[in-house]
Structure formats: C-alpha cells, structure tokens
Amino acid sequence: MIYDVVIVGGGPAGLSAAAHAAQTGMSHVLLEATGAHANTIQRYQKGKHVMAEPAVVPLRSELEFTAGTREAVLGAWQLGIEKHSIDVRYGGEVTAIRGARANFEVTLSDGETLRAGSVVLAIGLQGNPRKLGVSGEDAPIVQYSLDDPDEYQDETIVIVGAGDAAIENAVALARNNKVVIVNRRDEFARAKDANLALISRAIDDGTINCFYKTNVESVDSTESNIVLNTETGQTRLQCQRIIARLGAIPPRRFVEACGVEFPSDDLTTLPELSGHYESNVAGLYIIGALAGYPLIKQAMNQGYEVIEYIAGNDIVPADHGILEQKFQGLPFGLDVDQTLSLLRDRVPLFADINGLVLRELVLASELKTPQPGDVIFQKNDYTNSFLSIVEGEVDVEIEGGKSIRLNQGQFFGEMSLLSGRRRSATVRAAGACVLLESPRREVIKLMNTYEQVRLVIDEHFIARTLRAGLVPDAPFKELQAIAGTTELIAYKADEILFNEGDEADGLHLIRSGSISVSRRIGGRDIVTSYVAAGNYVGEMGLIGQSTRSATVKATVATESIFLRADVFLQMLERNEGLRERVQETVRERLSENLRMEAQPESGDLISFLMQQGLGEATDVLLIDEALCVGCDNCEKACAATHGGTSRLDRAAGPSYAEIHVPTSCRHCEDPHCMKDCPPDAIRRAPNGEVYIEDSCIGCGNCGRNCPYGVIQMAGEKEKASNLFNWIMTGRGAEPGERKALASAGSLKKAVKCDMCKDLSGGPACVRACPTGAAIRMSPAEFVNLTKEAS
Amino acid sequence: MHESMLVFRKRRYLWVALTMSFVAIAAYWLHDPQEPPNGGTALGYTLGTVATLLIVWLAWFGVRKRRYSSTLGSVQGWLSAHVYFGIALVLIALLHSGFQFGINVHTLAFVLMMLVVLSGLYGVYVYLKIPQRVSENRKGTSRAELVSQLEDIDSRSQRVAQGLSDEFQELTASAASRTQLGGSLWSRLSGRDESQVVIKADGQTGVVPNPGQEAVLDWLADQQSRSSDAEVAAAIGELSALTRNKRRLLRQMKEDIRLQATLEAWLYLHVPLTAALLVALVTHIVTVFLYW
Structure with a gap:
C-alpha cells in the first residue's frame, strides 16, 4: 500500500502529527527507532517536572499536554496513542528516504521499504547513539545509555568511550562494580577538566582499570565476553555488561542524504523550509527541534499544522495571533502577511532570508514605535539587541556632541551584539520611527545561517569600530574600503596574538573577549595590562619601533580584527589627528607599564585572576581574605533575598595573594549560559546583570554550559520565618538558606546570581559583609586592586 | 574597597564617637550639681x-545584620559605628x-x-588579626579541597595495604574511619586531635588514641624494622610516607579549624552577655524609678 503520510520520529512533534493524521482519517504510520514513544523524555530522571512554555502560545493538538511530571506527560500521550489508534511501529529505524511527493520510498534497517505520498521528519536533534560497529553490537549485554548507575551491583562492566558520558558512567558504576574503561586513544583529551581529574584519579588508584589505545574487536553474547585489540595484542574479557558511550550521530548527514539542503555548513544552521514546513524536496516536511523549534508545545502544534498542510488546508499557524498583536499599533494598516513582506522590502538585510526564518525572527522580536527625541538605548547600557529601521530615522550620538543619522533600511546595535560589551553610543529617534528590535540569540542564528547577513553585519561592525576608536571623521565609504582589507581572526583562550620581538605587521582591534599584555623582565613574564574588547593593541610597534614591545595573549576565546600595517600607515597619513590620538594611547600605556613593572606581584595577581576566566567577566565578586572572617553572611544575605537559595558559594574556589574568587556568577561578556536555552529565559539587563526569567523550563542546559559552575537547579523553599520570633524564642529558622518545600517535589528551575537587580541598594552579599571583605568589580578595575594590595 | 571596619569611610564613626565623648566630658566638667x-x-x-x-x-546590630533587604547603610558601616560607639x-x-x-x-x-x-x-x-592567619595557613586551598586531599591519601593508603597482610588493611581502614578533628567548640578551639586507630598486637586487638597519626607511624616503624621481605618493607615505607603526609595535612586542617573557631567563639560570650545586660539594665531603670 501507499501511505498518505509516513512520520519519522515518535517525539512530541511526530506523535502530534500522527494523532492528527489518524483523526482526519489519513493512512499513516509513525516510525520510532527505539522501543518507546518520546525517547528523550523517557530518559529524563523519574518524576522530573516537564514544563509547558511558552505560556502565550495555545496548544493545538489531538494529544494532551500540560506541565507536569514526566510520568504524567508520557502517560497522557500513551493514552492518546491508544485513543486515536495511532499506527506506531517501534524499532522502526529509517536508513534512507528516496523520492518526492506522491512517490516516496522509506527504507527501514530491517530492509523493508514503505511507500508514501508525503514524509514528515520529526527526528529531533539528539541523533541516534553511535554503535560499536563490530559483530555483536546489538547483543543483549550491550547498551548505549545508562539511566541509573545504582541499579547495578557487583558486576564486571566494560565501558567503551572516552568522553564525559563514558567517564561519568564509569566513575558512578565503580562504586558498586568492577569497571573497565576502553579508550581508543592514549589520553582522555575530550573530557571536561573535572571529569579528567576524576578518571585519572580512579585509574591511578586502581578503582577503574583502563585499556588505552584499544579498540573493540567483537562482542560474544553467548559467552558474555568482549574481545579487545590492545597495543600488545588481543585480549578477551569476561563481563556482565558492556556500555558504549560513543556519542550520537548528528541527524544532519541523514537529513542531507534525503536530499534536504542546508544554507550553510555551520552546525547550528537549520534546513531551508517553506512557510508550510516543507523542505526543498517536495512532499518532505520537517518539524520540531530539527526545524529549529526545541519546545514541546511548538513541536506539537507543528505536528498538527503539517498534517493540515499535507491535506491541502492553508490554516494559519497557532502563533498567528501573537504576530497580529505585535503588529497592532503599527502605522501601516496591513495584515500579518503583508506586514511581514513590508519588513522584507524595507530592510535590505532581510531580502534573501527564508519566509519561515523571517517569521520566527519577528516572533522573537519587538516592534517599537518611539517618538522623536526618545532614547532607544543609552551609551554604557548592557543591552545587546539588534535594531533594524523599518521606518523613520535615528541619530547615533558620537563624541563631541556630533551625531550620525541612520535612515530606513539601516540597522544598529551590532557593536554590543558582537562584542558583548556595553553600548558604545546613545541612539535617539530623529522622527517618528518603526524599529524591529531582535534578540541577540536570533540574530546570531541568522548570521550563522546566512553568509550574506554575516558579511554585511561584520563589515558594518568593523567600519563603525574604526570610526569610534581611530578615525571619527572618515567618510563611511572609506571605512568600508578599509574594512574590506581587514581580517577577522579567532583565538582560543591562552593563544598568543603576537610575541615580544616579533615584527610589527599590523594592529589588532579586539572585537570580543579580552587580552593580557606581558613583558619579559629579569627572566620572567610580567603581565603589565589587561585590554578589553573595543580597544586596540599593537600600536606601539607601528609608530616608532618596528618590532613588538610586548607579548599579547588571549585571556579567553577572543576575536580580533586585524588591520595590516600598510593600511594603518595610510590611514595615519590621510587622517589628521590620528597620529596624536595613537601617541596619546602609547604614552598612557608606557606609564602604566612602568608602574606595573615596578611591582611584578600585581602582574602575578592579574595573571591568576585571568586564569580563573575573569577576562570575560563584567562584574565579579571577590573576597579579600585578609578581612574575611568566614561568617557566611554574604551567602545568608543572598539566600534570604532570593527565595532561600544562595547563588554563591563563598568557601569554594581558589585564592591567590589573599584574593579569593568564590563560586559566583561573573556576568560574562558573552554568557555561556545563554547559548542553548530552549525558552530563551536567560536575559541581560541594561546594567549588565545576566538573569533567568520565570519561563525557565528546568532543562539544566545553562548549568552544563557554564564553565564556572555558578548555576544550580533549585526547587521552591519553605517560607521565611519571622526574625523577631527567632531571636526572642528561637522558633523557626535563622534568615538565610531555607529548607526545600516538601510539596515542591522535583519541580526545579535554574537559579543564579542576578546581582540583586531588583533590590534597591545593590548586591546583598556586599552590603551584608560586616568586615568589608566582599567586593564587586569589573576586570578593568583589577589594576586598582593590586595598587592597593601592594 | 579593601578597608577594614575601623577605617571605614575615613573613620567617620570614630569622629562621631570622639565628639560624643568630648561633649559628655565637657558637660561633666561644667556641671555643678548640689x-x-x-x-x-x-x-x-x-x-x-x-x-x-x-x-x-x-x-539592634544583631537585628540589622540579619535584615538582608535593608538599605539603611551597609552592615560594614553599622559594625564600624558599633565598635566606636560601644567604646564611647x-x-x-x-x-x-x-x-x-x-x-x-x-553596678x-x-x-x-x-x-x-x-x-x-x-x-x-580577632577580626583584625585572624583572617590573615587563616589565609596563610590555607595557602590558597579551600577547606573542601583539604578534605578531598585527605580522602585521597586515605584511599591510596588502603590500596597499598591491600598488598600486605590483614593487619595492615585493618590498620589503614580504621585509621581512616577514626580520624577525627573538631567536634565541640572546645575541641575546635583547643585544636584537639581525637583520632583513634585499631591496632593488632600479639594477637590482641585494641583501640588506641592516634593523635597526629603517631600510633600508626610507630606501629609501621616497628613492622618495618621486623620485615625481612624487601617488597613488604617497601610497601610499609610507602604507607609511612603517606601517613606523614596525612599528619602534615591534619596539622594544617587542625589549625584552620582552630582559627575559624576563634573567629566565632567570642560571640558565645558577647551575645549572651548582651542579653543579660539588657535584663540588668531594665532592672536598673525600674528600680531607680520605683525608689525615686
């Protein structure tokens, strides 16, 4: 038979599509590679609370979905599968999809081929686990995931893999079992530092036995053993269980093999889809996380909608109403689709982007209609949104009371967007305007997807940086020409931009990240300064000397715009006043150098602080150990003012020269935590505070992405007790950390320092310190810290 | 930044306290009662x-210190004034x-x-002197790291002991589980090491005190001197080295515990005495007015 639709992937999107297909009487089959529906959610820990963000979007599905425990959500879907008689084929792993509309052939791993009119791909982004690739890889003793390490006792377990998952499993299992770990290489290079330390210690002390430079030859299930190819020859191990943690195969290659095109090679790129979720292969639809919709509710809505589209009904998407609301109050008087095409026509940057992508961008954006003279953003604000002028004009205020006018179709705000630093200028509406304000995350996604968008934004960034830092009077055309000669170079943390004594071949404008400058004095490197994004280095070698006078190193991942020496020298000739400005910078830096060289210990302290990753901080809590009495009033203040959970751990963290760096958020310039937040709940306030909104779904991605361990998952806590009651009668608890509320169950959300942005008076930790040991500062102030310390 | 409570805001509250004292002395000097x-x-x-x-x-400082949302000055300012006004x-x-x-x-x-x-x-x-000593003693290592270093030494000792006879295994296991620092305020302040160890000697098993891991070191030295097997002697030597490391680490932790306890202990006098003072003060005022 030929199915009307074959749906691949039994997650929320696929289930919802199958349910609607069943309901409307389409012949369908749902193919799920694993043994149960919604595999990703099945693998959540027991009782985990699943949230139903975004709250503003209505659910449109035959299946039920409300926020609740993992069990309740899965149970409701199971009921739905039965109620709608969905034809699910478990273990139906698809190996190939060929053909086009009305004529698809879907091949399964058991060799069977299904025929279909349309195919819906809803396979998510997790990918299938990579298998051992040897005979016996599917034997019953082999597994590719581990839910609960405490389930196994007194077994001999072989773990294959060298990544974080393999190490975490091995260490956890080693508590109650004999564990052998098999590593293809001679070290655990891919693992996080903490995991590397764990596994190294376990191997050193013999709790885990490791085979380095070893491959798996085969698995023999009947004999319960595994054959390994070691450096010294083959060896056979008796074991009860083999757990292979070899990562997942990203679904992209499979999707490409189906004929779907991606607009760029960047891994975050999404496939090109029509407004009906249809890919470039006619009849092949893509929905859910793979299409860029990571939230459950969105995915379920698309499942419903895609079936309507396949049936030929051009319904409006569930979030249509949200757009309608956004467009209310605009002076255009157009409907949703017309407004969208107006945006595209008016802003050249959007000319070539796909309709669905533009729609998503607008959904995530705000439309603003400031009045003449209104401030759009202030200089030194920490906001990082990107603004496109749909109608009207704005003035960018630059030095000396001058301003630059931008008009319809142009954009601004890319400086803070790319550098993660404060706004470099105040922008005001010059007349009545319509502005599209897009969040950073969406614009970065757009830049990664469309090369053209990235090039245009990059070019403006460079030209505007040059204008702000070096040549304020140069015409924009000339700046664009210079921008064309520059090179954007990315450096990893600790990578050297140039060494002392190297030939001076150009100037580096630091675009993002930060660098440290050091000089070799008396046989050792002494850090003489820290330079943040938005500034330039390398000027000394270009005027006066011809070799580098110092070594410049990236303190964190850093991007620099490299301006060639010849271009810079030309600029010097052409622009009056530039030489004086650069000489002034040189003079300031030389006097700073002299001061720092006189006290090498301050340089050491700066090096230490940079090693703690503070080069990317904007505001960090430091503790002066010479004053700290260990009373923990800072933690109690934090907990008491933030729902009973302290967001800082005073005692943890390293110290150097009586300066202690506690475990506490440093509000990074380019926050790692923001990178992968499905509901986009992590925001940056105008004063720089990185905070988490209530729409957090508790997935824990931010905590995993934070290299500094400052984000925790916390549930609701008991009510605070009365202070006087506690003082007078001793009843209740002292203000501070509070006990978890019994009824809160497993409902946990991510919590982190918000720098007390909602409290008057500033951060509670600092205000509560009785001895003045707790201080907050930005990296630019570290130099003062050492001035006083010495 | 970086100023102690005494120099807070250019010793603002010292000057207030001095002014207050001067006015009081002047008034006392000028006042000529019958x-x-x-x-x-x-x-x-x-x-x-x-x-x-x-x-x-x-x-009221005890209240202000815990009113974490209060914006009435900083706690450091309050403490600075608390000290100077207390002396005045x-x-x-x-x-x-x-x-x-x-x-x-x-009276x-x-x-x-x-x-x-x-x-x-x-x-x-104590607040001015001890923090620096805590910092010097820790040498940049947090307390949690000290504990994990200790656990590390214990588990390595137990692995070395696995290659030796039962007595060694019991020795290292019990030395690890019976290591005890701190406890009551008094033992923290006095820096007492209440560690014990189970030692088998002449077929008899006994729990003996093991402060500074001395009992373990003595027993190991004794065993080493009797051992004729080179491999066994080497293993015992390794155990001794690990135990000496542990002794050094325990000394460091003991000092850390002692210093931290010193920072807290005085409050156990200061606060209850304040409560007593408030009661006595009320009694003093009531009696004065009662017998007016």
Whole structure:
C-alpha cells in the first residue's frame, strides 16, 4: 500500500502529527527507532517536572499536554496513542528516504521499504547513539545509555568511550562494580577538566582499570565476553555488561542524504523550509527541534499544522495571533502577511532570508514605535539587541556632541551584539520611527545561517569600530574600503596574538573577549595590562619601533580584527589627528607599564585572576581574605533575598595573594549560559546583570554550559520565618538558606546570581559583609586592586 | 574597597564617637550639681538616657545584620559605628554613674556592660588579626579541597595495604574511619586531635588514641624494622610516607579549624552577655524609678 503520510520520529512533534493524521482519517504510520514513544523524555530522571512554555502560545493538538511530571506527560500521550489508534511501529529505524511527493520510498534497517505520498521528519536533534560497529553490537549485554548507575551491583562492566558520558558512567558504576574503561586513544583529551581529574584519579588508584589505545574487536553474547585489540595484542574479557558511550550521530548527514539542503555548513544552521514546513524536496516536511523549534508545545502544534498542510488546508499557524498583536499599533494598516513582506522590502538585510526564518525572527522580536527625541538605548547600557529601521530615522550620538543619522533600511546595535560589551553610543529617534528590535540569540542564528547577513553585519561592525576608536571623521565609504582589507581572526583562550620581538605587521582591534599584555623582565613574564574588547593593541610597534614591545595573549576565546600595517600607515597619513590620538594611547600605556613593572606581584595577581576566566567577566565578586572572617553572611544575605537559595558559594574556589574568587556568577561578556536555552529565559539587563526569567523550563542546559559552575537547579523553599520570633524564642529558622518545600517535589528551575537587580541598594552579599571583605568589580578595575594590595 | 571596619569611610564613626565623648566630658566638667555627681542629677539622667539608647542601638546590630533587604547603610558601616560607639559607651556610663559603685543591681548592670564591651574588643582584635592567619595557613586551598586531599591519601593508603597482610588493611581502614578533628567548640578551639586507630598486637586487638597519626607511624616503624621481605618493607615505607603526609595535612586542617573557631567563639560570650545586660539594665531603670 501507499501511505498518505509516513512520520519519522515518535517525539512530541511526530506523535502530534500522527494523532492528527489518524483523526482526519489519513493512512499513516509513525516510525520510532527505539522501543518507546518520546525517547528523550523517557530518559529524563523519574518524576522530573516537564514544563509547558511558552505560556502565550495555545496548544493545538489531538494529544494532551500540560506541565507536569514526566510520568504524567508520557502517560497522557500513551493514552492518546491508544485513543486515536495511532499506527506506531517501534524499532522502526529509517536508513534512507528516496523520492518526492506522491512517490516516496522509506527504507527501514530491517530492509523493508514503505511507500508514501508525503514524509514528515520529526527526528529531533539528539541523533541516534553511535554503535560499536563490530559483530555483536546489538547483543543483549550491550547498551548505549545508562539511566541509573545504582541499579547495578557487583558486576564486571566494560565501558567503551572516552568522553564525559563514558567517564561519568564509569566513575558512578565503580562504586558498586568492577569497571573497565576502553579508550581508543592514549589520553582522555575530550573530557571536561573535572571529569579528567576524576578518571585519572580512579585509574591511578586502581578503582577503574583502563585499556588505552584499544579498540573493540567483537562482542560474544553467548559467552558474555568482549574481545579487545590492545597495543600488545588481543585480549578477551569476561563481563556482565558492556556500555558504549560513543556519542550520537548528528541527524544532519541523514537529513542531507534525503536530499534536504542546508544554507550553510555551520552546525547550528537549520534546513531551508517553506512557510508550510516543507523542505526543498517536495512532499518532505520537517518539524520540531530539527526545524529549529526545541519546545514541546511548538513541536506539537507543528505536528498538527503539517498534517493540515499535507491535506491541502492553508490554516494559519497557532502563533498567528501573537504576530497580529505585535503588529497592532503599527502605522501601516496591513495584515500579518503583508506586514511581514513590508519588513522584507524595507530592510535590505532581510531580502534573501527564508519566509519561515523571517517569521520566527519577528516572533522573537519587538516592534517599537518611539517618538522623536526618545532614547532607544543609552551609551554604557548592557543591552545587546539588534535594531533594524523599518521606518523613520535615528541619530547615533558620537563624541563631541556630533551625531550620525541612520535612515530606513539601516540597522544598529551590532557593536554590543558582537562584542558583548556595553553600548558604545546613545541612539535617539530623529522622527517618528518603526524599529524591529531582535534578540541577540536570533540574530546570531541568522548570521550563522546566512553568509550574506554575516558579511554585511561584520563589515558594518568593523567600519563603525574604526570610526569610534581611530578615525571619527572618515567618510563611511572609506571605512568600508578599509574594512574590506581587514581580517577577522579567532583565538582560543591562552593563544598568543603576537610575541615580544616579533615584527610589527599590523594592529589588532579586539572585537570580543579580552587580552593580557606581558613583558619579559629579569627572566620572567610580567603581565603589565589587561585590554578589553573595543580597544586596540599593537600600536606601539607601528609608530616608532618596528618590532613588538610586548607579548599579547588571549585571556579567553577572543576575536580580533586585524588591520595590516600598510593600511594603518595610510590611514595615519590621510587622517589628521590620528597620529596624536595613537601617541596619546602609547604614552598612557608606557606609564602604566612602568608602574606595573615596578611591582611584578600585581602582574602575578592579574595573571591568576585571568586564569580563573575573569577576562570575560563584567562584574565579579571577590573576597579579600585578609578581612574575611568566614561568617557566611554574604551567602545568608543572598539566600534570604532570593527565595532561600544562595547563588554563591563563598568557601569554594581558589585564592591567590589573599584574593579569593568564590563560586559566583561573573556576568560574562558573552554568557555561556545563554547559548542553548530552549525558552530563551536567560536575559541581560541594561546594567549588565545576566538573569533567568520565570519561563525557565528546568532543562539544566545553562548549568552544563557554564564553565564556572555558578548555576544550580533549585526547587521552591519553605517560607521565611519571622526574625523577631527567632531571636526572642528561637522558633523557626535563622534568615538565610531555607529548607526545600516538601510539596515542591522535583519541580526545579535554574537559579543564579542576578546581582540583586531588583533590590534597591545593590548586591546583598556586599552590603551584608560586616568586615568589608566582599567586593564587586569589573576586570578593568583589577589594576586598582593590586595598587592597593601592594 | 579593601578597608577594614575601623577605617571605614575615613573613620567617620570614630569622629562621631570622639565628639560624643568630648561633649559628655565637657558637660561633666561644667556641671555643678548640689550633690556629688551621680545618676540622679539632671546630667546623670541625661547621660543615663543616652547610654540606654546607645545600648539598645548597639544590641539592634544583631537585628540589622540579619535584615538582608535593608538599605539603611551597609552592615560594614553599622559594625564600624558599633565598635566606636560601644567604646564611647564605657565613658558615658562612667560619667552617668559619677564613679559611684557598690554591690547592687546598678553596678551589676555596669559590670555586665563592661564584660560585653571587653568581649567585643577582643572580637575586634580577632577580626583584625585572624583572617590573615587563616589565609596563610590555607595557602590558597579551600577547606573542601583539604578534605578531598585527605580522602585521597586515605584511599591510596588502603590500596597499598591491600598488598600486605590483614593487619595492615585493618590498620589503614580504621585509621581512616577514626580520624577525627573538631567536634565541640572546645575541641575546635583547643585544636584537639581525637583520632583513634585499631591496632593488632600479639594477637590482641585494641583501640588506641592516634593523635597526629603517631600510633600508626610507630606501629609501621616497628613492622618495618621486623620485615625481612624487601617488597613488604617497601610497601610499609610507602604507607609511612603517606601517613606523614596525612599528619602534615591534619596539622594544617587542625589549625584552620582552630582559627575559624576563634573567629566565632567570642560571640558565645558577647551575645549572651548582651542579653543579660539588657535584663540588668531594665532592672536598673525600674528600680531607680520605683525608689525615686
């Protein structure tokens, strides 16, 4: 038979599509590679609370979905599968999809081929686990995931893999079992530092036995053993269980093999889809996380909608109403689709982007209609949104009371967007305007997807940086020409931009990240300064000397715009006043150098602080150990003012020269935590505070992405007790950390320092310190810290 | 930034306290009552009222410190003023009394007040001196890291012991599980090491005290001297080296615990004495008015 639709992937999107297909009487089959529906959610820990963000979007599905425990959500879907008689084929792993509309052939791993009119791909982004690739890889003793390490006792377990998952499993299992770990290489290079330390210690002390430079030859299930190819020859191990943690195969290659095109090679790129979720292969639809919709509710809505589209009904998407609301109050008087095409026509940057992508961008954006003279953003604000002028004009205020006018179709705000630093200028509406304000995350996604968008934004960034830092009077055309000669170079943390004594071949404008400058004095490197994004280095070698006078190193991942020496020298000739400005910078830096060289210990302290990753901080809590009495009033203040959970751990963290760096958020310039937040709940306030909104779904991605361990998952806590009651009668608890509320169950959300942005008076930790040991500062102030310390 | 509570805001509260003291002394000097100076004169009542208000305000520090949302100054500012006003209080109370003492409830209030102030002064001394010593002793290592280093040594010792006879295994296991520092405030302050170990000797098993891991080291030395097997001797040597490391680490931790306890201990006098002072003060005021 030929199915009307074959749906691949039994997650929320696929289930919802199958349910609607069943309901409307389409012949369908749902193919799920694993043994149960919604595999990703099945693998959540027991009782985990699943949230139903975004709250503003209505659910449109035959299946039920409300926020609740993992069990309740899965149970409701199971009921739905039965109620709608969905034809699910478990273990139906698809190996190939060929053909086009009305004529698809879907091949399964058991060799069977299904025929279909349309195919819906809803396979998510997790990918299938990579298998051992040897005979016996599917034997019953082999597994590719581990839910609960405490389930196994007194077994001999072989773990294959060298990544974080393999190490975490091995260490956890080693508590109650004999564990052998098999590593293809001679070290655990891919693992996080903490995991590397764990596994190294376990191997050193013999709790885990490791085979380095070893491959798996085969698995023999009947004999319960595994054959390994070691450096010294083959060896056979008796074991009860083999757990292979070899990562997942990203679904992209499979999707490409189906004929779907991606607009760029960047891994975050999404496939090109029509407004009906249809890919470039006619009849092949893509929905859910793979299409860029990571939230459950969105995915379920698309499942419903895609079936309507396949049936030929051009319904409006569930979030249509949200757009309608956004467009209310605009002076255009157009409907949703017309407004969208107006945006595209008016802003050249959007000319070539796909309709669905533009729609998503607008959904995530705000439309603003400031009045003449209104401030759009202030200089030194920490906001990082990107603004496109749909109608009207704005003035960018630059030095000396001058301003630059931008008009319809142009954009601004890319400086803070790319550098993660404060706004470099105040922008005001010059007349009545319509502005599209897009969040950073969406614009970065757009830049990664469309090369053209990235090039245009990059070019403006460079030209505007040059204008702000070096040549304020140069015409924009000339700046664009210079921008064309520059090179954007990315450096990893600790990578050297140039060494002392190297030939001076150009100037580096630091675009993002930060660098440290050091000089070799008396046989050792002494850090003489820290330079943040938005500034330039390398000027000394270009005027006066011809070799580098110092070594410049990236303190964190850093991007620099490299301006060639010849271009810079030309600029010097052409622009009056530039030489004086650069000489002034040189003079300031030389006097700073002299001061720092006189006290090498301050340089050491700066090096230490940079090693703690503070080069990317904007505001960090430091503790002066010479004053700290260990009373923990800072933690109690934090907990008491933030729902009973302290967001800082005073005692943890390293110290150097009586300066202690506690475990506490440093509000990074380019926050790692923001990178992968499905509901986009992590925001940056105008004063720089990185905070988490209530729409957090508790997935824990931010905590995993934070290299500094400052984000925790916390549930609701008991009510605070009365202070006087506690003082007078001793009843209740002292203000501070509070006990978890019994009824809160497993409902946990991510919590982190918000720098007390909602409290008057500033951060509670600092205000509560009785001895003045707790201080907050930005990296630019570290130099003062050492001035006083010495 | 980086200023202690004493130099807070250019010693603002020191100057306030000095001014307050100077005014009190001047008033005492100029005041010429009919009777010898005492708490019952007009100035006596005035100074008594000031002293009472000061005591209530000083005791309020315990409340302010825990009002974490309060924006009324910083806790550091409050503490700075708390110290200077607390010292000025002694003078004001003395002038209030007109230097008349006796064996009565009034003098009791004064004595309690002096004890509170003295314990507070000791607290100031401790707050200024000890943190630096904590930092020097820790050498940049956090307490949690010290504990994990200790666990590391214990588990390595137990693995070395696995290659030796049962007695060694029991020794290392019990030395690890019976290592004990801290506990009551007193043992933390005195830096007592209450560790024990189970040692088998002449077929008898006994629990012996093991402060500084000395008992383990002695026993290991004894075993090593008797051992004739080179491999066994080497293993025992390794155990000794690990135990000496542990001894050094325990010494460091003991000092850390002792210093931290010193930073807290004075409060166990200061706070209850304040409570007692408040009771005595109320009694003093009530009796004065009762027998007016």
